[in-house]
Amino acid sequence: MKPRPNESFTSWFDRQGFKHFKSDELTWYFSKVRNGVKNSTPPRELWINIVPTIKILDDLREHFGKSLEISSTYRALPYNRAIGSPDGSMHVKFKAVDFIVSGISPATVSAVLRKWRNEGKFVGGIGKYPTFVHLDTRDYNATW
Numbered sequence: 001m002k003p004r005p006n007e008s009f010t011s012w013f014d015r016q017g018f019k020h021f022k023s024d025e026l027t028w029y030f031s032k033v034r035n036g037v038k039n040s041t042p043p044r045e046l047w048i049n050i051v052p053t054i055k056i057l058d059d060l061r062e063h064f065g066k067s068l069e070i071s072s073t074y075r076a077l078p079y080n081r082a083i084g085s086p087d088g089s090m091h092v093k094f095k096a097v098d099f100i101v102s103g104i105s106p107a108t109v110s111a112v113l114r115k116w117r118n119e120g121k122f123v124g125g126i127g128k129y130p131t132f133v134h135l136d137t138r139d140y141n142a143t144w
């Protein structure tokens with residue numbers, strides 16, 4: 001669903017029909033600061049990019065029956081550089097989320113995501129880290 005003229009991110013996000021997610025789970029990250037560089041709200045033309053990723057996270061919440069905590073979402077390019085991430089990051093395109101599922105290891109979460117991707121549920125990137133999982137919906141598969 002596209003944003004209405006002058007619609008805020010919060011208003012737009014909360015009418016997308018997600019089962020669990022509310023905008024404030026993402027918006028806190030838009031004002032993060034690193035080394036004096038402040039992140040920002042994504043530009044309107046990127047908002048739609050995050051919808052398929054959030055739908056998968058919604059399904060993960062259903063699957064595990066656990067809460068899910070987001071640790072990174074959209075990064076404006078200067079902020080992305082300030083944290084040492086490459087310019088091509090899917091976070092800059094607002095297609096990526098880093099998160100944990102409460103009480104579930106990143107290995108288990110990423111295994112479920114890889115299974116769903118193999119079944120054709122989505123196309124995109126899955127990154128397994130010691131303390132979180134990265135998920136994005138780029139238009140090809142990537143795994144790390």
Ligand SMILES: [Zn+2]
Nearest residue numbers: 096097098134
């Ligand atoms: Zn990430």
